[in-house]
Amino acid sequence: MTSTTSAPTGRQTAPRRPARRPRRPLRFRLSRIAAWAVLALLLAGTLLPFYWILRTAFSTNSALFTGDQSVLPPEPTWVNFRRVLGLASPEEVRAAGGSGAELQFWLYLRNSVVFATLVTVGQVACCAMAAYAFARLHWRGRDAVFYLFLSTLMVPPIFLLIPNFVLLSEVGLLDTFVGLVAPYFFMTPFMVFFLRQFFLGMSSELEDAARMDGAGHPRIFLRICVPVMAAPLSTAAILSYVSAWNEFMWPLVAGSDPSVRVLTVGLSAFRSGQPQAAPDWTGLMAATVLGALPVILLFLAMGRRIVDSIRFTGLK
Amino acid sequence: MSEHSERTRPRYGGASRWRRAQWSAGMSERWQRVRHHPGAVAAMFLLPAGFGFVVFYLWPTIRALWMSFTDYNLLRGSGDWVGLQNYQDLVADPLFWHSMRVTALYVVLNIGVQTALALAMAVMMDRLTRSALVRGVLVLPWLIPQVVVGLLWLWMLDPRLGVVNHVLDWVGIGGQDFLGSPAQVIPTLAGVNTWRFVGYTALLIFAGLQMIPRHLYEAAALDGAGEWRTFWRVTLPLLRPVLALVLVLSVVGSFQVFDLVQVATGGIGGQPGGPANSSLVIYVYIFRHAFNFNNAGYAAAMSAVLAVLLAAVTFFIMRGLRGSRSDLA
Numbered sequence: 001m002t003s004t005t006s007a008p009t010g011r012q013t014a015p016r017r018p019a020r021r022p023r024r025p026l027r028f029r030l031s032r033i034a035a036w037a038v039l040a041l042l043l044a045g046t047l048l049p050f051y052w053i054l055r056t057a058f059s060t061n062s063a064l065f066t067g068d069q070s071v072l073p074p075e076p077t078w079v080n081f082r083r084v085l086g087l088a089s090p091e092e093v094r095a096a097g098g099s100g101a102e103l104q105f106w107l108y109l110r111n112s113v114v115f116a117t118l119v120t121v122g123q124v125a126c127c128a129m130a131a132y133a134f135a136r137l138h139w140r141g142r143d144a145v146f147y148l149f150l151s152t153l154m155v156p157p158i159f160l161l162i163p164n165f166v167l168l169s170e171v172g173l174l175d176t177f178v179g180l181v182a183p184y185f186f187m188t189p190f191m192v193f194f195l196r197q198f199f200l201g202m203s204s205e206l207e208d209a210a211r212m213d214g215a216g217h218p219r220i221f222l223r224i225c226v227p228v229m230a231a232p233l234s235t236a237a238i239l240s241y242v243s244a245w246n247e248f249m250w251p252l253v254a255g256s257d258p259s260v261r262v263l264t265v266g267l268s269a270f271r272s273g274q275p276q277a278a279p280d281w282t283g284l285m286a287a288t289v290l291g292a293l294p295v296i297l298l299f300l301a302m303g304r305r306i307v308d309s310i311r312f313t314g315l316k
Numbered sequence: 317m318s319e320h321s322e323r324t325r326p327r328y329g330g331a332s333r334w335r336r337a338q339w340s341a342g343m344s345e346r347w348q349r350v351r352h353h354p355g356a357v358a359a360m361f362l363l364p365a366g367f368g369f370v371v372f373y374l375w376p377t378i379r380a381l382w383m384s385f386t387d388y389n390l391l392r393g394s395g396d397w398v399g400l401q402n403y404q405d406l407v408a409d410p411l412f413w414h415s416m417r418v419t420a421l422y423v424v425l426n427i428g429v430q431t432a433l434a435l436a437m438a439v440m441m442d443r444l445t446r447s448a449l450v451r452g453v454l455v456l457p458w459l460i461p462q463v464v465v466g467l468l469w470l471w472m473l474d475p476r477l478g479v480v481n482h483v484l485d486w487v488g489i490g491g492q493d494f495l496g497s498p499a500q501v502i503p504t505l506a507g508v509n510t511w512r513f514v515g516y517t518a519l520l521i522f523a524g525l526q527m528i529p530r531h532l533y534e535a536a537a538l539d540g541a542g543e544w545r546t547f548w549r550v551t552l553p554l555l556r557p558v559l560a561l562v563l564v565l566s567v568v569g570s571f572q573v574f575d576l577v578q579v580a581t582g583g584i585g586g587q588p589g590g591p592a593n594s595s596l597v598i599y600v601y602i603f604r605h606a607f608n609f610n611n612a613g614y615a616a617a618m619s620a621v622l623a624v625l626l627a628a629v630t631f632f633i634m635r636g637l638r639g640s641r642s643d644l645a
């Protein structure tokens with residue numbers, strides 16, 4: 001292998017390199033620099049708002065209301081984070097111009113974690129099983145059932161919101177975690193589709209070998225497919241965690257009670273919560289930073305996997 | 317390879333069935349047949365997802381359709397059949413048409429700017445860098461909750477204290493009302509949503525660009541085609557199926573904007589959809605009827621119309637761009 005491939009490439013690159021240089025004129029290099037400049041500008045435009053959240057979160061409200069717009073926070077302080085986390089003393093809170101207590105951060109954070117975790121566990125497990133049935137088993141009507149599942153992708157969520165709300169109120173599960181999680185727990189059409197793509201691409205050799213050894217389908221699924229599919233399954237888990245964390249409309253109607261209220265709903269209540277008073281921007285931005293932090297940490301740890309997964313969301 | 321797997325994959329008959337029957341001689345023959353019947357195995361694997369599908373997708377779809385023909389009320393928890401009344405009301409409801417127009421304007425502004433910008437970004441990335449860091453940064457706004465995005469921009473666009481107006485003042489354009497102005501609120505929301513989704517869209521298109529064989533670009537360059545010409549004659553035609561999919565995803569998503577409007581409009585303490593209904597997108601209007609006015613039947617009728625509209629939009633985009641067929645094949 002080495003002898004056959006390296007010889008011709010060596011022959012090709014040697015004369016080409018010097019020949020190529022004169023074909024890249026100054027104009028080409030300038031346009032490349034210009035393109036980089038545009039890209040850098042776009043990256044800055046993406047990141048600057050994030051910086052502004054941080055800058056606000058480290059400022060004091062009184063400094064904000066003087067209209068100071070310096071790049072660094074005028075009087076850097078941790079008080080907003082302490083306030084949101086309930087660690088600040090009452091005097092500090094009064095001085096900072098808002099209690100931040102109406103945002104029960106720890107409670108909502110716990111609720112968000114419970115909600116997103118339950119959704120992720122259920123969704124990935126159930127959808128992986130369904131994907132196995134759609135991709136690795138042969139049975140009559142398989143494709144028809146799959147397209148029936150897939151067709152619900154076209155149903156707008158608000159169409160399902162009202163009947164699902166009614167259903168949960170009939171069985172008395174509104175404002176409970178069970179009710180909040182249930183519509184996402186068993187499947188989403190996207191997740192079934194996403195995982196099926198990967199199960200379709202799996203080589204059947206291991207599966208055949210296991211079947212030769214007498215393994216049944218449950219064992220093939222658990223001992224072969226799940227380990228082989230570990231990477232796509234964890235990508236699926238990240239995607240479903242992030243989207244559950246960001247969910248807003250359903251928790252707004254089905255989980256308005258503080259005992260199950262998630263962070264997105266809690267943060268949105270801030271806006272309608274204080275009609276006359278000057279809004280507590282610094283406290284809100286501190287809460288926002290803390291609320292987005294889990295997702296950002298997940299992203300820092302698994303960023304490449306999320307980025308790579310995007311190509312599978314629709315293009316195959 | 318394919319021949320090999322075809323040969324060794326047993327299709328629940330023949331040799332493997334025989335072998336299994338030999339090994340499991342101790343078990344009852346009947347149980348074996350049930351356990352290994354392809355339909356039974358599939359049913360077992362589909363049980364949880366199928367339950368969720370029937371209870372939370374299929375049944376609600378039927379029920380919402382039924383509700384749209386009743387005067388269903390969420391407080392009462394029941395409704396009486398009213399026939400086509402809701403649909404007749406909808407046709408005669410000026411606010412429904414207003415919200416459709418508002419939504420359409422939002423979609424056109426958002427998708428127009430976002431798609432063009434994303435395409436440019438994807439082509440630039442394709443030429444300049446494969447860096448995962450660059451892609452990661454671009455996709456970051458997509459990962460943040462829409463609620464957070466809304467609050468962030470509500471603050472940055474605050475007419476008095478927001479940093480954007482400060483910069484505009486400094487440049488000499490002067491402060492704008494943005495989310496507080498009936499004329500500016502929809503373009504502003506479209507801009508915010510573009511900020512959130514443009515990187516994600518660019519990555520989808522970027523993934524499509526990667527599938528175009530490099531030798532086509534080399535052939536175009538040998539024929540003396542410049543960058544501009546190559547883009548229009550090679551890149552864009554071959555990207556068509558990907559663009560169709562991206563358009564479907566982003567148009568359908570954009571029609572359903574809710575979180576952002578709910579959080580960022582109406583000012584502090586105001587009614588979402590404001591000022592004066594100028595940002596009353598269809599989702600907010602439906603939501604208002606279902607949960608604030610207790611007209612769940614009417615809300616269901618409006619969502620049914622929306623569902624049909626979205627299906628039609630998808631169909632026309634896929635057909636118009638011949639999205640299911642690639643020139644590469």
